[in-house]
Amino acid sequence: MNSYTLTLMTVLVLYLLANLGIGLYISKKQAKLDAEAGTGFINNYFIGGRSMGGLVLAMTLIATFTSASSFIGGPGVAYSKGLVWVYLSIIQVPTAFIILGILGKKFAIISRKTNAVTVTDYLKARYKSPAVVIISSLALVLFFIAQMMSQFIGGAVLFQSITGLPYIYGLLLFGVIVILYTTIGGFKAVVTTDTIQGLVMVLGGFLILFTIISVGGGFQAIVEKLNVVNPTWSDPTVGGTTPKAYVMSFWVLVGIGVLGLPQTAVRGMGFKDTKSLHSAMIYGTIVVGFLMLVMHISGAFAPAILDPSEITSSDYVVPTLVLKYMNPVVAGLFIAAPLSAVMSTVSSLLILASAAIVKDIYLNYIVKEKNDSEKANPEFDKKIGRMSMITTLIVGIIVFVFTIYPPDLIVWINLFAMGGLECAFLCPILFGLYWKRANATGAILSSVIGVVCFLLMTTYKVTVFGMSPIVPSIVVSIVVFIVGSYMGKNPDEETLKLFYS
Amino acid sequence: MVPKLTEKERNLQMKKEALISLGLYVAFFLWWYFTGYGLAGDTKGYTYIMGLPLWFFLSCVVGYILFCVAVIVVVKVFFKDFSLDETADEGSGEEERG
Numbered sequence: 001m002n003s004y005t006l007t008l009m010t011v012l013v014l015y016l017l018a019n020l021g022i023g024l025y026i027s028k029k030q031a032k033l034d035a036e037a038g039t040g041f042i043n044n045y046f047i048g049g050r051s052m053g054g055l056v057l058a059m060t061l062i063a064t065f066t067s068a069s070s071f072i073g074g075p076g077v078a079y080s081k082g083l084v085w086v087y088l089s090i091i092q093v094p095t096a097f098i099i100l101g102i103l104g105k106k107f108a109i110i111s112r113k114t115n116a117v118t119v120t121d122y123l124k125a126r127y128k129s130p131a132v133v134i135i136s137s138l139a140l141v142l143f144f145i146a147q148m149m150s151q152f153i154g155g156a157v158l159f160q161s162i163t164g165l166p167y168i169y170g171l172l173l174f175g176v177i178v179i180l181y182t183t184i185g186g187f188k189a190v191v192t193t194d195t196i197q198g199l200v201m202v203l204g205g206f207l208i209l210f211t212i213i214s215v216g217g218g219f220q221a222i223v224e225k226l227n228v229v230n231p232t233w234s235d236p237t238v239g240g241t242t243p244k245a246y247v248m249s250f251w252v253l254v255g256i257g258v259l260g261l262p263q264t265a266v267r268g269m270g271f272k273d274t275k276s277l278h279s280a281m282i283y284g285t286i287v288v289g290f291l292m293l294v295m296h297i298s299g300a301f302a303p304a305i306l307d308p309s310e311i312t313s314s315d316y317v318v319p320t321l322v323l324k325y326m327n328p329v330v331a332g333l334f335i336a337a338p339l340s341a342v343m344s345t346v347s348s349l350l351i352l353a354s355a356a357i358v359k360d361i362y363l364n365y366i367v368k369e370k371n372d373s374e375k376a377n378p379e380f381d382k383k384i385g386r387m388s389m390i391t392t393l394i395v396g397i398i399v400f401v402f403t404i405y406p407p408d409l410i411v412w413i414n415l416f417a418m419g420g421l422e423c424a425f426l427c428p429i430l431f432g433l434y435w436k437r438a439n440a441t442g443a444i445l446s447s448v449i450g451v452v453c454f455l456l457m458t459t460y461k462v463t464v465f466g467m468s469p470i471v472p473s474i475v476v477s478i479v480v481f482i483v484g485s486y487m488g489k490n491p492d493e494e495t496l497k498l499f500y501s
Numbered sequence: 502m503v504p505k506l507t508e509k510e511r512n513l514q515m516k517k518e519a520l521i522s523l524g525l526y527v528a529f530f531l532w533w534y535f536t537g538y539g540l541a542g543d544t545k546g547y548t549y550i551m552g553l554p555l556w557f558f559l560s561c562v563v564g565y566i567l568f569c570v571a572v573i574v575v576v577k578v579f580f581k582d583f584s585l586d587e588t589a590d591e592g593s594g595e596e597e598r599g
Binding site: 083086087090091093094097098101102105106108109112219220222223224234235236237244251256273274275278281282285286289293434500501 | 503508509511512515516518519521522523525526529530533537538541547551552553554556557560561562564565568569572573576580581582583584585586
């Protein structure tokens with residue numbers, strides 16, 4: 001290990017240890033508070049006792065849906081395609097706003113009334129159907145495991161390309177840390193570390209754009225150079241190679257569709273009061289827009305200071321920039337940003353996968369003969385506590401092993417993970433909140449047919465008017481939901497009263 | 502103290518807020534589309550501002566700033582604070598119902 005790598009590694013290891021320390025500290029502090037307040041384990045471990053303030057809510061929302069691709073993959077594509085990829089990333093500017101604006105207060109109220117801590121809890125209360133609960137829990141666990149694996153792989157590959165150390169070392173380092181603090185600290189540790197990680201991402205954005213502009217000799221010089229080396233950089237169709245319909249599809253995939261991702265929707269159940277929600281809408285918009293704009297502009301500007309011969313794959317654009325132009329301390333701080341993106345996404349998915357297994361499946365269907373008072377006794381609460389932590393740990397270990405030996409099936413599932421989740425959850429979540437007629441028949445048919453339609457269209461590369469498969473699949477799931485709901489029974493009085501009175 | 506609304510008022514307010522959010526979302530989409538594809542498609546040679554093509558400057562840089570301002574205004578003006586735990590309904594016992 002040369003001194004450059006050594007310095008860089010020291011910065012990174014310190015940062016990762018700080019994450020672990022903070023995660024564990026918070027969980028210890030929280031455990032004490034919970035013991036005093038006497039609130040149940042489930043409520044604390046899986047939703048942090050609904051105590052998030054505005055900044056934490058905004059940051060955890062952003063950190064969860066900003067993954068490794070916003071730091072590595074996206075800027076890499078912007079490097080070759082130019083400004084159109086910045087234009088595309090800007091589609092995500094209003095995403096945090098719309099999620100909180102449409103789901104926030106509704107979810108907050110419903111989850112307080114029904115004691116819900118997961119999206120599945122909400123679906124159970126709304127549709128009263130075991131099939132809905134089981135289908136959604138299974139879809140969630142399966143897709144989440146695939147997504148976590150791909151995040152880990154992304155982080156480990158980045159680590160390897162920056163430090164030159166074997167893949168497994170990087171994975172051991174950040175993988176073990178994120179699994180540990182999530183297992184021990186639960187939701188509270190997840191959102192607290194998310195907040196720090198989100199701030200580190202913002203810092204990373206500053207660092208890389210600043211580096212590029214100063215190396216490139218200022219804004220004007222970079223733009224002039226780009227006109228020479230990449231003449232189509234300012235053309236939104238990239239000389240006709242990037243169709244409009246394809247770009248527009250992202251308004252569904254990373255726009256409206258995100259309302260259907262359980263990992264972002266569940267944030268609506270965890271905040272403290274309306275004031276927190278309102279400020280999160282503002283912070284969230286400002287921060288997510290900044291990150292997207294800065295990271296992708298950096299990618300689009302990079303051709304001015306990199307030689308094409310240095311870039312073997314678009315995923316190496318950012319690592320090459322870092323190694324070539326950043327001093328090791330700055331490089332360490334910058335690399336902390338994409339690793340933060342990985343860890344914050346994984347931690348949120350991990351705690352939800354564990355919630356799906358313990359809360360949605362085990363508590364609902366395996367110990368269902370116990371009545372509520374038995375479930376409330378401290379002995380049982382303790383048992384559930386141990387079980388939840390062990391479940392989180394086991395899911396974490398499974399993902400970890402999958403990252404080292406990726407099974408073909410999981411690699412395949414990952415191709416559909418984000419779109420699949422959206423097809424499965426968007427209609428049941430959204431219509432359930434705002435449409436009285438929505439019922440279990442619609443929800444089940446819509447989830448199953450939507451996901452199958454998306455799988456088939458993606459596998460057989462069927463396109464409709466040049467749009468990516470997510471758009472027609474979501475349309476199908478909406479139509480099926482409406483038709484299904486008219487075929488099924490009206491929701492009962494109790495449900496209507498709970499949700500709409 | 503946050504004000505308590507009745508169940509009905511809360512639902513009405515939330516519906517209003519959801520519609521306003523959707524409206525602002527659509528407005529941003531239209532701005533994005535027409536300043537972006539709209540301007541870039543019209544001209545043969547682009548107009549440039551600070552070295553960036555006008556379509557990009559308006560859709561991405563100005564669009565982002567405008568949207569942030571719009572969110573602040575909309576949230577301050579139309580979004581209301583109210584209690585999530587309790588309602589002003591007669592004899593409402595939200596806590597017990599869970």
